Amino acid sequence: MFSATITYIIKSARRRWRRLKSLRRVDPIIHGEEVISLPPINTATGPKEFGERGLSHLEKYRRLGTLDHLTEAIECFSRALAMTPDDNPDWQNWLTKLGMTYGERFRRLCTLEDLEKSIEHSSRALASIPDGPDISDRLAILAGSYGDRFRLLGDLEDLDKSIEYNSRALAYTPYGDPAISYRLDNLAASYNNRFQRLGNLDDLKKSIGYNSSALSLTDGNPSLSYRLNNLGGSYMNRFQHLRDLEDLEKSIEYFSRATALTPDWHPDVSSRLTALGGSYDARFQRLGELEDLEKSIEHLSRALASTPDGHPGLPNRLAALGGSYNARFKRLGNPEDLEKSIEYQTRALASTPDGHPDLPARYFNYALSTLSQYDSTSDISHLHTSLHSLRTASHLLSGAPNDKFEYALKWASLASQYPHLNILEAYQAVIDLLPQFLWLGVTANQRRQKLSTTSNLAVSAACAAISSSDYSLALEWLEYARCIAWNQSLMLRSPLDQLQSSHPDLATRLETIANQLHNSTFEVQVVARWSDATTCTPEQAGQQRLRLANEYHSLLTQVRQLPEFEDFLQPVRVNKLIRAARNGPIVVINCHTDRCDALFILPGHDNVEHLHLPNFTDQKAQQARSDLETSLRYMNRGERGVRRQLEESISMDEDRLESVLSVLWNDIVKPVLDYLGYSNDVPSESLPHITWCPTSTLSFLPLHAAGDYTQSRSRVFDYVISSYTPTVTALLDNNPSIPDPDCRHLTVGQANTPGHSPLPGTTQEAAHIKARAHHLAQYSQLLDAQATTTSVLDAMEHHHWVHLACHAHQNVND
Template sequence: MASDQNSETGQRTVSEPEEQCLDSDSHANAQDLSGLGWSHLEQFRDTGALGDLKQAIVYFSRALAFTPDGHADMSQQLADLGASYIDRFRRLGELDDLEKSIDYFSRALAQTPDGHQDMSQRLADLGLSYCDRYWRVGNLDDHDKAIDYFSRALVLTPIGHPDRPRRLEDLGLSYRDRYRHVGEPDDLRESVNYFSRAVALTPDGHPDMSRRLACLGLSYRDRFRYIGDIDDLEKSIDCFSRALTLTPDGHPTMSDRLADIGSSYTDKFRRMGELDDLAKSIDCFSRAIALVPDDHPNKLDRLADLGMSYTDRYQRLGNRDDLEKSIDYFSRALALTPDGHPDLPRRLACLGASYNDRYRRVGELDDLEKSIDYSTRALALTPDGHPDMIQRFADLGLAYRSQYRRLGDINDLEKSIDCFSRALALAPDGHPTTSGRLADLGVSHNDRYRRVGELGDLEKSINYFSRALESTPEGQPDMSERLADLGVSYSDRFQRLGNLDDLEKSIDCFSRALALTPDGHPDLSRRLSCLGASYCGRFRRLGDLNDLEKSIDYRSRALMLTPDDLPDISDQLANIGTSYSDRYQRLGDLVDIEKSIDYFSRALALTPDGHPGTSGRLADLGVSYADRFRRVGDLDDLEKSIDCRSRALELTPDGHPTISDRLADLGMSYTDRFRRLGELDDLEKSIDYFSRAFALTPDDHPDKSGQLADLGVSYSDRFQRLGNLDDLEKSIDCFARALALTPDGHPDLPRRLACLGASYCGRFRRLGDLDDLEKLVDYRSRAVALTPDGHAGMPRQLSGLGSSYIDRFRRLGELDDLKKSIDSFSRALELTPIGHPDMSERLADLGVSYSDQFQHLGNLDDLEKSIGYRSRALVLTPDGHPDLPQRHLNYAFVLLNQYQHTADSSHLLNSLNSFRSASQLLTGAPRTRFLNALEWANQACDYGYLNPMEAFQTTIDLLPQFIWLGAATKQRYQDLPLIEHLAVNACYAAIQSSDYSIALEWLEHTRCVVWNQSLMLRSPLDELHASHPDLATQLKTLANQLHSSSSETSQILLANPSDLMTPEQVGQERRRLADEYYNLLNRIRQLPGLEGFLQPMKAKGTTHIAQSGPVVVVNYTVMDATTPTSFASAPVQAESPPAINFPRHIAPPAVLASSIDEPRANFFRHGRTRTSSDVAGANSNSTPRSSQSFRNDVDFAMGEYGLGRSGDAYSAATRALRSKERTISTPSSRALPSR
């Protein structure tokens, strides 16, 4: 502003109003003009009419223009004009008016001599202008100047002077303003002190009493906000109420008085939670805004005040209309706030917070982006050291946390932690906001724990939440939130470490939080949901159905209280879906699984694309589809389960704590599909996923037990599929470790016991160790005892126990065990719902026991029951099911039993058909089909109607799938004892049918199986290479890889020596290569001229053996124990075509017969378990009977009778010497057929 004194000419510069005065009335008296100016100024101050203010400025300007330099009134004239300009600034907010007021007051002070009675007033006037400029511009220097001028003015004002209260008021105002800027509590204390003294010195009825009371009320409110003493808040409301009462209607300050008391009611609502206080604040703010003209600078404050109250009501009641109003008022307030205004950061922050609230309510990313933008700008405009800096960091931290939860970018989470940490660092000890800042930081550390899985973050969250709770006064509305936050972290720590004490703490915290949450509060649904989650966790840990029912009740109430358009609705739907899923798994009611699928589907549909929660939604839905598949058997549900779980895994980032859960879930679905369709690839995938899940699960994690159990199940399944004893030992190890990690009282304990029992069952059936038998009975008995009545898993537990009893009956012959098995199987059947996929297994089990009882007691009623149960089991087993061949085998045996009793040949025909199906249905595992075919062949030796030639041909055709290249060499030798009599028995059957060519072929096909496979891999491929070089190269490469992979080393180097394959990977790679090798062989054998490529030699191909005389092949079996069976091949003439002659049976000399041990008189009949001595032989890791004495016996027989050492004849003789008894096959581990 230009000075009224020209620096160059020394002449006064006349302002525009002054020029108007001179032009209009050059003879006016300055004193009279000044009087007129004060009259208009007082009128403006009473009514707020801008016309009066304009006239006051005109008259004061004219008075100044007519006051000569050096006149005693010059100081007063300047001060009057300065007072008018500061009033106009306060009315219109024009910074130029404020600058003029400072200029006029400064000049007035300069022209006031020391000791003058007006010096105090001049200092106070200038202090007020600097104070206003501080509030307008935010320069702390102006504030310090104001305090300096006010302090000097107070010193110059004597005690008892009428202006003394005003001086105290001015100084109190300055200290309060500096406190608000710097946050120094000493300034706050001084402001209360000065305002209190000012009020005490102001007589009743004085016009300034209202303003002084309001000032004191503001300082009390500031102290409440800093210290949190409710007494200060009550004092502020009292002061504001008295000030409002003393303010006449229509007074310009009425709006300020209403706004002041409205703010205190807002604080009281936030402190005490009474809706009545919130209603009063909205009423006061609404009345205040109605009294403020649109062009008044205070308009933006009133808009912001009302916007804040609507925000509070939205957060308390959840009415979206209140949220929209708050955004509207904040937006209008921001639009009216000029750039550079000190309140601009607050306006931006308020609007940013409301956009964050609307994002949480509606889920629109645009609102979240606005929230971050406004919060960032607000922080950037807030000067360092400003008390509001704490809230600015907190607001931005909240926005970043919301964005992290929506988009999953961990950088946003790190930013939120940084913002909250800086906000906490800026909060002085004892500050009322400290509790909120601690809670904010605790929430973000909890989020980071859930994302990264670091226990340190979880411990920090508990620490911050505990401190936040301690610093929250009793009765404060935030107490509920503090308790809920702490409950969440205790719940997370329970899930991570499994400590029941943490679970109980979480339930206590959530219960107290719920009790403190009033009806109608928006957080009520969240409180109910959290408590429901903790009860669900306790059910899963302790198995108490009451906890599960409470979980469903709380979560149902939470869902009902959640508006349909709230983003949280998807969480609530997923939560209740989880509880229904748990109840289905506990009670088996299909209605519950349908509800869970419905809730999970709705939750997924409401989860936006890209949301971090999508993975969890898919995983939840995948669990329920898997459960429904297991209950109903619909393959479509299984495929849906795999799809959901695969997508969930894809959406879960590496390093996420839930990645192990996702892997385990997918592994379980592949396990289910393997058990349903029998594809080995699905089983390999399940082992891979379970292994990865196990590796990613910390050793001290409660889920470790489940991961071990899952892996044990897959190893057990693979043992049953491939027969590898290593898999059985791995399953026992996994189940034993899982059991050791499962605490007493855990609902999964029965399942752990049952699984370990099942593995011991497999080992007993394979090796025959009685100790394993006793263990399996013990574990399965304990599993049944620990399974509560009504549990959905009870039928399976009873079925397992029944199988254990029948195993012990077959081993020890105790009839009581047989009775127990029938009882267990009957109860299992009774508890299995109609239509359940396990129904066929229940029926089959019961049929087995009744068949055994018939064989033991000869009661025809038992036979009829066995036939009935096995028939129904067969009917209920769907086409394509891997268990269908086993059902046919069981049925074939019971029909055979029926034939034995009735001699009705139709039963034999039906038995034959079932034997065929049991051996030839491709849905069964190759190993199972081979063993079934072997059973058929063994029975066909006794019952010619069962077509022994077809039975043995089927068995021999399946032999390469039983002793197959995909198994390690060790396993193949372990499997050899199971087929050691196949060659001679098949040969005998062919001789009995007078098909000597087939007899010789079968001997050739079944000799030295493992050795011949190794030779096949190293066979020259000249013929193939000549016609199909590419196929020859492929086959040779696969053969070399397969030969190398048969090594028993624990680790095999890959192409890169730094990479090592685990034994598991080696086995999977070997099986993959074997499949590729066989598939390529089949392709080659489809080519013309290559039909017999690498096939075992046909009969006509063996004639080259007889080059110098006839060859005699001796075949000795227990089926013709009186004399060995032999046949001869004539010598080959050099010029004649090859020919074979089988003239007759030849009885060999007695010396050969004497070299062969007489067979056991009491050889095992079919269907009996082998003795321990037989089992011991089967478990040998060496080639059966490979001792030198055995070889000497063979040499003696061969040399003495001129059989020679040619390979085929030597092998045949060796086989003959080994044929001491017929082989007894190992029954299936799932359903044991009786013979």
């Protein structure tokens, strides 16, 4: 009777609290528990009483945020569960409540153990009754816990499960149910998280769709401003990805509406103002309208004014406002704006704890402001401060690899304008960060997208090293960056794939840590409407990031101690690259927008030699390529196997091709031959061999055919035999002087292809190859009618080398 009375009192207090939302009326009831002894554990009404007490403590926690109440709730639900047989309908209920409460404590303390218990209990509850009236609630709770674990550990499988359970929760929620808008919110957030991680626009499209649906169901609801803000954020994400101005305009529209509906006393007002100020700043950066910058400063100032000291969002708001003031200083030149920019950036830096993932951004923004100080005052000390900040932003262990790579790349760009910023150090930071940026923790789709960011990196870094007369470093950087690009474009095995083959456990652990480090938005935010707290404090987030970063570098050290992995994720050193020159000189031509240079790897030489080619640049190469393509179209020789009608707009200049070949001869090939001493050699039957390794646009031009065809002995093939290689490293793995009896060689020959001109030489060509190769490798061939598309593709799967003596079709659009 006594325990039943307590249960009744607690239930009544909870009902009254929900109705009146007055803590004064519920405090005496809750506090009364402290003086009422708990009933014996074997009392029949015990489980229900503990459960009701747990709910009361949980509601008190949600109202006050007092951690003791959350701990008491977990204890009560645990005892209720322990006292309830698993065939009792309440057993699943207590499992659900316990899983939910552990999830809330995780969001408060950021303890992985709590999160694992939340997933465990929620999964058991769902498995015990796969259907039922509260199935959608159980699915939503489990989805939230998996989403939390993804944000903590970065495992994509957790994110996929979060999407799966959120989708099922939505499917089980009938239309018209008040919870359906929240299900839409959660699913939109999950898809947005996956977009942020994988960059798949389809996920962002779904996120926008679900956000829009949630908004359409919200009319006069207190959640209206929340959903408007979510939709504004989704459009901002898409603008940042696609740069479509319409998305930015929608982002401003929804952020504005959300802010207008948010009263000054609301805990989210500062974050709403920050988002709106950031969107105006983005439009200023895009359109250059000063009015947008003024609005950005206005809203960011209001956001900062409403942010108390110690708030987790304070550093970000200080940094944003400092950036806007720096932009206005650059536009108007008012020294007061620069002073404010420095002030806010300094405060932002000081309020960001060590190890926090945003710390590199703070240093980078501070570097930009101090660089503006140098521009304004010519005080060299400001340049030194900027260099220190740029260096720190690119090297901090806690930063996300994407962010640090971006800062290092911008540092290198700035260093090309300010010599004191040490351009070689900047590019070294870029090269060091390249494997994390492109390989580790990155999907294949992301890697393809990122290649555009690094398209000019290899040539630019090499150009900087060449300008500093460090030719060995130039070759190492050029090779490393180009090898990564070639491996990706040809879908070859990554360094991690190679490690996975021989040391799978180590490779898996390294990839897991890399995935976690790529989660730049590391902190887990509370989404419950009753709290404005941040779950993981900035200090906790920083400590976790540092732990992961230290483990990552420890794993790299272990890998590099393994045989054949000494250079894992590092450039191949020049003392290895020079071994590639076995059959003659290798000439690497670095073709940059500012200059063109040849790097020589010569047999028997230990050093990389250099020749500046002053009459050629990448701009000249682009013009030569355009002229070559125009000439080929004029001669109806564009895409192999395709006949075109002559285009009236094409000039009838038949000398265009000869002009291109003459430019290549005079500006590149002849100076190289002169340097090597080949120009004065007497012709012989045995010509020396050169391997060309061109870069940039020069890769599309025929160096092997260069020459002045109006003069005698003024063509490259008068002096040397030419070959090409995409990288020097590719030649290191090829040693034709050592026959491999297990090597399988396939020759495909077709002299007469329907619809094409005859190729009578292919039969003789195949015979010569067979005579040379059959005793060095396992040789096979497919000739004439045997060489069908299906038979050739099948045979290629089982051969190491394929020689094609037939017509070819090139897809010029791929």
